[in-house]
Amino acid sequence: MLGTASQVPTQRRNHNALFLRWDALGVLFDPGEGTQRQMAFAGLAASQITHICITHFHGDHCLGLASLVQRISLDRVAHPVEIHYPASGQVYFERLRNASIFHDLADIVPRPFGGEGVTGPLELFATEEARLVAYPLDHRVECWGYRLEERDARRMLPERLAALGLRGPRVGELQRAGVLEVDGRQIRIEEVSEPRRGQRVAVVMDTRPCDGARALADGADLLVCESTFLSSEAEDAHAYFHMTARQAGELARDAGVRRLVLTHFSQRYGASQPFADEARAVHADVVAADDLVTVAVPKRHD
Amino acid sequence: MLGTASQVPTQRRNHNALFLRWDALGVLFDPGEGTQRQMAFAGLAASQITHICITHFHGDHCLGLASLVQRISLDRVAHPVEIHYPASGQVYFERLRNASIFHDLADIVPRPFGGEGVTGPLELFATEEARLVAYPLDHRVECWGYRLEERDARRMLPERLAALGLRGPRVGELQRAGVLEVDGRQIRIEEVSEPRRGQRVAVVMDTRPCDGARALADGADLLVCESTFLSSEAEDAHAYFHMTARQAGELARDAGVRRLVLTHFSQRYGASQPFADEARAVHADVVAADDLVTVAVPKRHD
Numbered sequence: 001m002l003g004t005a006s007q008v009p010t011q012r013r014n015h016n017a018l019f020l021r022w023d024a025l026g027v028l029f030d031p032g033e034g035t036q037r038q039m040a041f042a043g044l045a046a047s048q049i050t051h052i053c054i055t056h057f058h059g060d061h062c063l064g065l066a067s068l069v070q071r072i073s074l075d076r077v078a079h080p081v082e083i084h085y086p087a088s089g090q091v092y093f094e095r096l097r098n099a100s101i102f103h104d105l106a107d108i109v110p111r112p113f114g115g116e117g118v119t120g121p122l123e124l125f126a127t128e129e130a131r132l133v134a135y136p137l138d139h140r141v142e143c144w145g146y147r148l149e150e151r152d153a154r155r156m157l158p159e160r161l162a163a164l165g166l167r168g169p170r171v172g173e174l175q176r177a178g179v180l181e182v183d184g185r186q187i188r189i190e191e192v193s194e195p196r197r198g199q200r201v202a203v204v205m206d207t208r209p210c211d212g213a214r215a216l217a218d219g220a221d222l223l224v225c226e227s228t229f230l231s232s233e234a235e236d237a238h239a240y241f242h243m244t245a246r247q248a249g250e251l252a253r254d255a256g257v258r259r260l261v262l263t264h265f266s267q268r269y270g271a272s273q274p275f276a277d278e279a280r281a282v283h284a285d286v287v288a289a290d291d292l293v294t295v296a297v298p299k300r301h302d
Numbered sequence: 303m304l305g306t307a308s309q310v311p312t313q314r315r316n317h318n319a320l321f322l323r324w325d326a327l328g329v330l331f332d333p334g335e336g337t338q339r340q341m342a343f344a345g346l347a348a349s350q351i352t353h354i355c356i357t358h359f360h361g362d363h364c365l366g367l368a369s370l371v372q373r374i375s376l377d378r379v380a381h382p383v384e385i386h387y388p389a390s391g392q393v394y395f396e397r398l399r400n401a402s403i404f405h406d407l408a409d410i411v412p413r414p415f416g417g418e419g420v421t422g423p424l425e426l427f428a429t430e431e432a433r434l435v436a437y438p439l440d441h442r443v444e445c446w447g448y449r450l451e452e453r454d455a456r457r458m459l460p461e462r463l464a465a466l467g468l469r470g471p472r473v474g475e476l477q478r479a480g481v482l483e484v485d486g487r488q489i490r491i492e493e494v495s496e497p498r499r500g501q502r503v504a505v506v507m508d509t510r511p512c513d514g515a516r517a518l519a520d521g522a523d524l525l526v527c528e529s530t531f532l533s534s535e536a537e538d539a540h541a542y543f544h545m546t547a548r549q550a551g552e553l554a555r556d557a558g559v560r561r562l563v564l565t566h567f568s569q570r571y572g573a574s575q576p577f578a579d580e581a582r583a584v585h586a587d588v589v590a591a592d593d594l595v596t597v598a599v600p601k602r603h604d
Contacts (some may be wrong), residue, residue: 007376008373008376009338009339009342010339011342011343012340014339015339015369020548033336033338033339033366033368033369034335034336035310036311036335037311037316038337040311040312041313042311044490045326055482056403057402057403058402058404059368059369059372059401059402060406063368063369063401063402064335064367064401066335066361066365066401067317067361067365070361070515071310074309074310089403092401092402092403095397095398095401096397096402098397099361099365099394099397099401100357100360100361100364100365100394101360101361101391102360102361111344112337126414128535141403149393158487200529201598241363289349302596
């Protein structure tokens with residue numbers, strides 16, 4: 001959690017940003033101003049970023065993009081960096097992409113999505129291991145949440161493999177082909193494995209409670225959710241198209257989320273504890289984030 | 303000194319920025335990324351800014367402008383804020399002025415200066431109390447330093463005023479008119495006062511040693527000067543159009559500067575002390591700045 005403020009940064013909280021390390025992917029969500037320096041505090045290099053995802057073009061969610069592109073260039077990051085963002089923000093993307101003078105060596109791949117009348121969900125990329133999907137949210141300006149889904153797969157059962165005398169490269173063959181001849185008999189992968197559900201991480205911000213938020217959160221192992229306000233300011237939350245910690249807790253509970261991370265706190269509050277308390281009243285596993293806290297995606301169930 | 307890094311911020315140093323409080327003026331120079339939050343640490347409000355001066359449009363000197371304009375708007379700062387910058391950077395100014403979506407209530411007055419073939423010095427504003435002048439520097443891109451000059455004035459001499467029985471409003475009359483009838487005789491202000499030289503503050507960054515830097519520094523009470531490198535990296539300093547701490551010290555010495563403040567340090571170095579040591583070998587009064595240090599303009603000589 002690189003930054004946990006909302007519109008106004010404080011001594012305690014930098015503007016918003018979070019970095020998700022996911023196997024070979026490094027996905028940076030919503031780099032607000034100062035994310036480059038927060039990365040220095042967190043020990044993250046620009047070269048670890050493979051994708052940047054922007055939910056919307058309010059400043060606290062995107063202004064850090066300007067210097068990050070320049071840092072990616074300065075550090076001569078060798079791989080392309082895809083930047084996903086709502087197409088309606090194209091003009092802001094372009095301003096931030098070239099906000100000041102620099103010697104541009106960055107391999108930035110713009111991936112605007114959506115457009116007039118597009119309601120989603122949209123698949124933004126898909127590999128053999130995972131896919132990234134966006135769902136529309138309900139904010140004052142066009143805003144989309146993100147969900148990274150590991151592919152469902154199968155978990156091999158060692159005792160069944162052993163009973164068939166299968167090991168090493170032969171197991172790999174079976175995994176790739178789905179079927180293998182063993183002692184003259186066709187063994188299907190289903191006989192020696194059980195389904196393994198892919199893990200899912202969702203990012204929901206900024207929004208009122210809405211269908212998109214629920215779809216993003218559905219069965220997520222980890223949900224990072226804005227909770228700009230406490231319930232005492234529920235009217236402000238509604239008026240400004242934000243959520244309370246209580247609403248984030250309810251979202252997590254109703255969607256069967258495992259771990260909920262709260263962030264994007266209004267400057268009017270101090271410590272994170274009251275946010276955690278409020279969400280924990282309805283959901284067990286809650287982290288109310290402080291800057292530079294690392295949160296693990298919960299281990300697989302079994 | 304809101305930030306003291308150069309191109310790359312570190313855990314120790316934010317990107318460049320400095321705020322000069324000068325009677326009713328609040329002049330922010332070169333707001334790099336994250337200046338808004340550094341202001342929170344320094345206890346500075348957006349409403350204290352009356353002018354913003356940008357030396358050039360490399361990111362570490364201007365990217366913080368995007369969020370500052372938005373913060374000035376959000377805080378409903380009631381006065382206009384003049385932004386001075388080299389006209390050749392107009393396109394970058396405009397991108398930073400409207401870098402993301404916000405409800406724009408800011409009274410920003412753009413003051414581009416210079417242009418094709420203009421070599422300066424240029425007077426950017428002049429009031430009864432002070433004037434702001436820009437001189438061209440010698441960097442890889444067009445870059446200008448700034449100098450704020452208090453008007454020369456006269457210091458009233460109490461014993462001479464007393465000898466004439468002058469006090470209170472009558473002294474004010476004499477100061478305004480320059481002459482006053484006392485007991486039937488015309489008293490000129492020169493008879494009861496001595497010249498008082500105006501104070502001068504100069505900001506020199508980024509540049510090699512050059513005529514502009516010398517003109518800016520000439521007789522300054524306070525000179526804030528980039529010293530990106532130590533003399534051990536003098537070749538890099540020259541190659542990248544920067545200065546060493548030693549060169550900054552020599553500039554201050556030769557120009558009769560009173561207090562020298564070093565800033566804009568390369569990420570390759572750690573503590574500020576070696577910079578101070580190097581400049582102190584040639585100039586007595588040196589502050590090698592750390593972030594959030596406050597430096598006083600030296601009191602008048604007499």
